[in-house]
Amino acid sequence: MSITLTVGTTVLALDPDLLWEDEFAWAATEQTMTRGLTGKPIIQTALRQAGRPITLRNEDDRSAWMTRADMSQLQAWADTPGQRMTLALRGASHLVVFRHHDGGPFEARPLVHYADPLPADWVLATLRFVTVLE
Template sequence: MSITLTYSGTTATLSDRLHWADEFDWSPVEQATGYSTTGALLVDVSLKQAGQPITLEGTDTNAWISRALCSSLQAWAKLPGIQLELVLRGETHLVIFDHAKGGFSAQPIWKLLDGEITPELFYRPTFRFLKV
């Protein structure tokens, strides 16, 4: 099953080998503690309504994407505040790029000379999203 990312009717198909690096690092429970003037512990607990990070990472041997796709995704990442539909493991998530953590980046698999760069070259992507 592929991972897809859709914006304004255009869908980018990504490798299902992307690793969800922070899948279990987030909790929907928010808790704040403090003390009253009498010294009693005060605990405020609630559920977060949004904001779960989704970081998808390629590896040196998996989940590569073409330079042409990198260019398209970079163009999307340059649009402030856009919302995208991410289909991951059969579930649809409404996400935005997490620009505070880098949004989208990609590193070439091979280091080549400038004249050797083509749209077919492979890159190792990293996507940083926030669920909204």
């Protein structure tokens, strides 16, 4: 199944082998608990509207390569404050922004280091997004 990231009419196809590392580390339910004056618990529960982290990364050095050209496009989007993107992942569409507040929007390293890299050279990347409301 394909993974794409879209801004306006620009569609960036990502490697379908990217691993969604925090897919099951988030729950749609939010809950808080405080105690009243008598010590009795006061529990409030609601459905989260947005804020789901989505982290995509390669499983190992043999999978989910990306070109430097693709990373340059991602860098341009990350350098645009508040840039909203549509992430198509596993048959669902997510409105996302980069997670600048949580380790940076991404990490990338070359698959092979070259003194004079080309746009077609391969990199390994971890991409960090968070869902937002329309």
